[in-house]
Amino acid sequence: xxxxxxxxxxxxxxxxxxxxxxxxxxxxxxxxxxxxxxxxxxxxxxxxxxxxxxxxxxxxxxxxxxxxxxxxxxxxxxxxxxxxxxxxxxxxxxxxxxxxxxxxxxxxxxxxxxxxxxxxxxxxxxxxxxxxxxxxxxxxxxxxxxxxxxxxxxxxxxxxxxxxxxxxxxxxxxxxxxxxxxxxxxxxxxxxxxxxxxxxxxxxxxxxxxxxxxxxxxxxxxxxxxxxxxxxxxxxxxxxxxxxxxxxxxxxxxxxxxxxxxxxxxxxxxxxxxxxxxxxxxxxxxxxxxxxxxxxxxxxxxxxxxxxxxxxxxxxxxxxxxxxxxxxxxxxxxxxxxxxxxxxxxxxxxxxxxxxxxxxxxxxxxxxxxxx
Numbered sequence: 001x002x003x004x005x006x007x008x009x010x011x012x013x014x015x016x017x018x019x020x021x022x023x024x025x026x027x028x029x030x031x032x033x034x035x036x037x038x039x040x041x042x043x044x045x046x047x048x049x050x051x052x053x054x055x056x057x058x059x060x061x062x063x064x065x066x067x068x069x070x071x072x073x074x075x076x077x078x079x080x081x082x083x084x085x086x087x088x089x090x091x092x093x094x095x096x097x098x099x100x101x102x103x104x105x106x107x108x109x110x111x112x113x114x115x116x117x118x119x120x121x122x123x124x125x126x127x128x129x130x131x132x133x134x135x136x137x138x139x140x141x142x143x144x145x146x147x148x149x150x151x152x153x154x155x156x157x158x159x160x161x162x163x164x165x166x167x168x169x170x171x172x173x174x175x176x177x178x179x180x181x182x183x184x185x186x187x188x189x190x191x192x193x194x195x196x197x198x199x200x201x202x203x204x205x206x207x208x209x210x211x212x213x214x215x216x217x218x219x220x221x222x223x224x225x226x227x228x229x230x231x232x233x234x235x236x237x238x239x240x241x242x243x244x245x246x247x248x249x250x251x252x253x254x255x256x257x258x259x260x261x262x263x264x265x266x267x268x269x270x271x272x273x274x275x276x277x278x279x280x281x282x283x284x285x286x287x288x289x290x291x292x293x294x295x296x297x298x299x300x301x302x303x304x305x306x307x308x309x310x311x312x313x314x315x316x317x318x319x320x321x322x323x324x325x326x327x328x329x330x331x332x333x334x335x336x337x338x339x340x341x342x343x344x345x346x347x348x349x350x351x352x353x354x355x356x357x358x359x360x361x362x363x364x365x366x367x368x369x370x371x372x
Contacts, residue, residue: 001025001030001031001086001087001368001369001372002030002031002033002083002084002085002086003022003025003030003031003032003033003085003086003087003089003368004033004035004076004079004080004085004087004088004089005018005021005022005032005033005034005035005088005089005090005091006018006034006035006036006072006076006088006089006090006091006096006099006100007019007034007036007040007090007091007092007096008036008091008092009036009037009038009039009040009041009043010040010041013121013122013151013174013283013284013286013287014091014092014119014121014122014124015040015041015042015091016041016042016286017091017119017121017151017174017175017286018040018089018091018119019034019040019041019042019043020042020175020177020357021089021175021361021364022034022043022050023042023043023047023050024177024357024361025361025364025365026047026049026050028361028365029049030049031049031051031083032047032049032050032051033051033052033053033079033083033085034050034051034052034053035053035055035072035075035076035079036052036054036055037054037055037057037068038054039052039054040052041263042263044263051083053075053078053079054075055068055071055072055075056071056075057071058071068095069095069098069099069102070099070102072095072096072099073099073100073102073103073106074103076088076099076100076103077103077106077107080103080107080112080114081107081110081112085114086114086115086368086372087114087115087116087117087368087371087372088100088103088104088114088115088116088117089116089117089119089364089368090116090117090118090119090145091119091121092119092120092121092124093118093120093124093125093138093141093142094124094134094138096118097116097118097138097141097142097144097145098137098138098140098141100116100118100141100145101116101140101141101144101145104116104144115146115147115371115372116144116145116146116147117145117146117147117148117149117367117368117371118141118142118145118147118148118149119149119150119151119172120142120148120149120150120151120155120159120169120283121151121155121283121284122151122155122281122282122283122284122304123210123283124138125138125155125158125159125162125163125283135163138163139163139164139165142159142163142165143164143165143166143167145167146371147170147367147371148165148167148168148169148170149169149170149171149172149367150169150170150171150172150283151171151172151173151174151283151284151305152171152173152174152283152284152304152305152308153171153305153308154283154284154304154305154307154308155283155284155304155305156169156171158283158304170367172360172363172364172367173284173308173355173360174284174286174289174355174360175289175355175356175357175359175360175361176286176289176290176292176293176352176355176356176357177293177356177357178293178349178352178353178356178357180266180293181265181266181269181270181290181293181294181352182270182293182294182295182349182352183266183270183294184270185270185271186267186270186271189267189271190271193230193232193257193271194230194271196228197228198228198229198230198255199223199227199228199229199230199273199274199335200229200230200232200271200272200273200274201220201223201229201230201231201232201272201273201274201275201276201331202231202232202234202268202269202272202274202275202276202291202296203216203231203232203233203234203275203276203277203278204233204234204235204262204265204275204287204291205234205235205237205277205279205287206235206236206237207235207236207237207238207239207240207243208237208238208239209238209239209280210279210280210281211237211239211278211279211280212278212279212280212321212322213233213239213240213243213278214239214242214243214246215278215322215324215327216231216233216276216278217231217243217246217247217250217256218324219276219278219299219324219327219328219331220256220276221250221252222324222325222328223328223331223332223335224252224255226332226336227332227335227336229255229335230255230256230257231255231256231257232257232259232268232272233256233257233258233259234259234260234261234262234265234268235260235261235262236260236261240258244258265290266294269290269291269293269294269296270294270295270296272291272294272296273296273297273335273341274296274297274298274299274331274334274335275287275288275291275292275296275297275298275299275316276298276299276300276327276331277298277299277300277301277306278300278301278321278324278327279300279301279303279304279306279321280301280303280321281303281304282300282301282303282304282305282306283304283305284304284305284306284308284309285300285304285305285306285309285310288300288306288309288310288316289309289352289355291348292309292315292316292348292349292351292352293349293352295345295346295348295349296345296348297315297316297334297341297344297345297347297348298310298315298316298348299316299317299319299327299330299331299334300316300317300318300319301318301319301320301321302318302319302320302321303321306318309351309355310351311347311351314344314347314351315344315347315348315350315351316330316334316344316348317330317331317333317334
C-alpha cells in the first residue's frame with residue numbers, strides 16, 4: 001500500500017507513535033509518505049520505502065500568522081497525486097483532520113477518492129480541541145473522517161463526552177517496540193550515574209504543567225530520605241526552567257540531573273530502577289509503556305488512560321494526582337527489597353509485551369485495507 005502519514009514531527013506521543021508506525025509499515029513492504037513541516041525526530045537513517053515531504057509555508061507581509069493548514073492541505077494534494085497515495089492517516093486532530101478534509105474535497109473534484117483515518121491522541125481532544133475557537137472545526141473534521149480511532153478507551157470516552165460525535169470511535173492502543181527497549185543496561189553508564197549503587201529513578205516528558213513535574217521532584221526527595229537515589233529528568237518544555245530553579249535550592253540538588261531531550265531513550269531507560277509519571281492527565285502514557293518495555297516498574301497517577309497499562313500492584317503502583325506521599329511509599333515498597341524489585345521488573349516487561357508493535361501494527365493494516 002501507499003500510505004500518507006501526517007503528524008507533528010516532535011517528541012510528543014502523537015509524533016512518536018506516527019513515526020514508529022510508519023517505520024514498522026515500511027519494514028513490512030508498504031510505501032510510507034510522511035507529510036509535515038520538518039523531519040520527525042524518530043525518523044533517522046535511510047529507509048528505501050519511506051519518503052519525507054516537507055510542508056513549506058511562504059511568508060507574506062499580509063499574514064500575521066502564516067496559514068499552515070492551507071499549505072498542509074495543498075502539500076497533501078500534491079503528494080497524493082504524484083505518488084499514487086491510497087489513504088491518509090492523520091495523527092492529532094488539530095489541524096491535520098481539517099486539512100485532510102480540505103485535501104479530500106479538492107481531490108474529489110479531480111476524480112480521486114482518498115480515505116482519511118484520524119487518530120486522536122490526547123490534548124487535541126482534552127485541551128486544545130475543546131477551546132471554543134477550534135471546537136466546531138474539530139468536531140466537523142472528526143465526523144467527516146472515514147475512520148476515527150483513539151489510543152485508549154479513556155480517550156474514546158472523553159471524546160464522546162466533550163464532542164458531538166456521530167460515528168464509532170475505534171480503539172487501537174499505543175504500542176511499543178519491546179525488542180528495541182529491552183536490552184542489557186550498559187554497566188559503565190550506570191556506574192557513571194550511580195557510582196555508589198544508588199537507585200536510579202527516571203522521568204521523561206515535555207515539561208508542560210499537565211505533567212506536574214514538581215510532583216516528580218517532591219516524590220523523589222521523599223524517597224531519598226529513606227535510601228540513596230538519583231533522579232534523571234529527560235525532556236524539555238515550558239516548565240523546565242521553573243523546575244530546575246526549584247531543584248537547585250534542594251540540599252540534594254546534585255542528585256537531580258536534567259538531561260534534556262533524548263532521542264535514544266532505549267539507551268537510558270534500561271539503567272533505571274523506577275519510572276515516575278505524576279501527570280494530571282495522560283490519554284495513554286506512552287513514556288510509561290516504553291519504560292516497562294525496558295523492564296522498569298512505573299509509579300504513576302491513576303489519571304486518564306494510565307490504568308489501562310499500569311496494573312496496580314503488578315507492574316507498578318498508581319496514586320491520586322498530587323499524592324506524593326503515597327507515590328513515595330509505593331516506590332520504596334518496590335525499591336527497598338531486591339526480590340520485590342526483580343519481580344516488578346519482570347511483570348513490567350510482561351505487561352509491555354501485550355502492547356508490542358507486532359500485535360498492534362496488523363490492526364492498522366487491516367483497517368487500511370478495509371477503507372481502501
